[in-house]
Amino acid sequence: MFKDLFQKKKYAVVPSERVSAERPKREIPEGLMNKCPKCGTIQFSKELEKNQKVCSSCGHHFRLSAHERIAMTIDEGTFSEIDADLVSQDPLNFPGYAGKLEQQKASSGLKDAIVTGEGEIGGFRVVIGVMSFDFFTGSMGSVVGEKVTRAIERAAEKQLPLLLFSTSGGARMQESILSLMQMAKTSAALARFQDQGGLFISVFTDPTLGGVSASFASLGDYNLAEPGAIVGFAGRIVIEQTIRQKLPDNFQTAEFNLKHGQLDKVVHRKDMKSFLTKLLDMHSAKGDPADVS
């Protein structure tokens, strides 16, 4: 009965083998409190919310839904969604896909794994796309591919910077070859946009793997990531099985990728908006050295 007072929140269930293996499990009420999946610290949901869903103890960045991310990134009142009505079909008649789509829509409140739109960041107008891991683990099927492509085309047409926050388990198996081809489609659209001088800022969030990582997300003029975000092509388990070795804890983290030259910068969530504003400013200020006194 006490439990009924708490609203169920999805981010309370992020599993962590490491933590549960080392610490005894403690019962925590869902909704009101949150347990950090990395360090195990329990904190009030309200506090966590205030802290942009970053653990006050260890700095772990909790996963965000697309709308939470947009609210955190886009200037208040400036966001307008585009292509909101695109929905997946079941072109292969894949067993269970149609039902799973309905269930994912109901549980996430989204129509597919990305929300795209236009808005302002620090006064700079951008086209933005934000993926959501809570819809079908952010997998890319025809809808994600099409919405990303349309966002790129819109940015090209309006000559606006493009910003994509990625999170994805990979391609959507249930659309088989059609989902694979979205990698080529989005990358080709980006090539056109970037060859015209278009600016694309890509931000990896936890986790970004497989087909999304191996297409548009890796093609930013600037590739950024949130601290601790897992970014890579193959999944950790598959690699461990292939090389028959245990991988280090930091494998495929943003910091690991930074060290290996795969990222321009790791940006803490609290600094993200101001950093993006700074970067956008670099690309809008048309300075002529001759005019500078």
Next chain:
Amino acid sequence: MSLELPFEKPLAELRKKIDELKKFGAERQIDFTDEIGRLELRYQELEQEIYGNLTAAQIMHLARHHARPTTLDYIPHVFTDFIELHGDRVFADDLAIVGGLAKLNGVPVTVVGHQRGKDTKDNIQRFFGSPHPEGFRKALRFMQQANKFGRPIITFIDTKGAYPGDTAEERGQSEAIARNLHAMSTFGVPIICVVIGEGGSGGALALGVGNRVLMLENAIYSVISPNGAASILWKDASKADQAAETMKITAKDLLEFGVIEEVIPEPYGGAHRDLPVQAEAIKEALWRHMRELSALSPEQLMEDRYAKFRKVGVFAEEAAPLPVTE
């Protein structure tokens, strides 16, 4: 190793019976001409029955056949004057990718493909045809060179996928694949891709952004291996046959989806049964498409390729409200 796959056993048994009868007749000087004629006819019927109705799983097993010809098997039959080139100029020469210059009916082209090994030792060197980032970058270098010199690009796709290893991740496996997709879409020369065996995921697509994508009749092409799909779907990788049927991975399926332009027929029993005949069929198709594409300007080639990939996807646009939670 035997060439026969389980579903080919009836054919092999019948062939054995015919051969035995011939031998017996010759030894005893008995005339079995009529009997042999009837069995040969039956053999042809059976062949048509089996190979004319292959299931997706059977096709998958043909695509993975240990004797199936590889890129380096086809090159001397399809092209002349092959000059193999090496290296990505950054890190290494990934032997899971081969390529270089060659002539197709006298016309210089760049050819690049995945390369599986011929035996265990070769396979270890070539990582079973699964490239590391340096492999994709090697391929990219060859293709950029072709673009610079105005040579058509021909790719052979034959990989289970990009190599899933720690060092591959360190060197940017994702970026390497993405970069190829990005770059291939911008080249002003004809690009023709042929899926000759297994087209596995992003590692296959990284050589697959062509104006024309052709597939051998018994090749497969998919976003995840049927084994991988089976372990996700049913927590059982051994149900790959079942997954193969579900995932629409055959040349015929992909032609229906508009993802490929043409299916190149194979001899009964698969490409490995007659390499010269198979190579000739590939050569004929490549030449035909190359001649068609040579009429296009660099801009038109880019536009043609863009349009081909831009239109892929199945979705609906409907303003229906979301289902209500709980």
